[in-house]
Amino acid sequence: MVEENRRLTGTLFLKGISLTLRLGALPFERIEPRTVKIDLKWTGELITGGHPVVDYSQVCVLLKNKLEPEYLYIEELARDILIILENGWCGRWTVSVHKDYPPTDPPMERATVTLGK
Numbered sequence: 001m002v003e004e005n006r007r008l009t010g011t012l013f014l015k016g017i018s019l020t021l022r023l024g025a026l027p028f029e030r031i032e033p034r035t036v037k038i039d040l041k042w043t044g045e046l047i048t049g050g051h052p053v054v055d056y057s058q059v060c061v062l063l064k065n066k067l068e069p070e071y072l073y074i075e076e077l078a079r080d081i082l083i084i085l086e087n088g089w090c091g092r093w094t095v096s097v098h099k100d101y102p103p104t105d106p107p108m109e110r111a112t113v114t115l116g117k
Contacts, residue, residue, distance in 0.1 A: 008047045012054055014040040019063060022070040023077065026103060030070055037098045038063070038081065041116070044091025054089055062088060074099050078115045092117050 017038040022030040042054055066084050071077040074097040085093045094116030102111045 007045055009044060010046050012042045012046065014042075014056060014059065017060060017063065019067065021067065021077075023072075023074065023099060024102075025072050029103065033069075036074075036077070037100075039096040039098070040081075040085070041094040041096075042085075042089065042091050044089070053091070059085070059088075074111060074113045075115075078113050082115050 017040065019036045019038060020033045021036060022033050023036055024030050040059070045053060047053065062084055063081060067077070067080055071080075078095045078097045081095045081097070082093055085095070094114060096112055096114040099111045100109070102108055
């Protein structure tokens with residue numbers, strides 16, 4: 001039996017969260033919304049008062065409702081996500097934003113930026 005007062009710390013991974021928004025430095029990239037994949041890593045106390053600290057559904061709703069509908073750069077999107085998460089939960093967050101097939105020559109499969117502590 002687990003003691004009630006025992007601290008349970010660890011790492012939570014939320015992978016492949018799909019956000020739909022306009023993203024790209026070039027005007028043609030922002031004509032239509034695209035699906036952007038986000039990976040999150042959170043480290044801290046996992047359970048307090050018998051309940052998980054981070055509610056996955058709440059994380060997704062906050063990101064959907066608080067992010068801008070358009071970004072020029074994945075770095076800006078990652079920064080805004082990190083700010084939202086740090087304001088919502090204690091602990092350490094890491095955010096990775098993936099942009100599939102950015103317009104480059106030669107072609108590239110994916111660009112990813114990761115921010116966090």
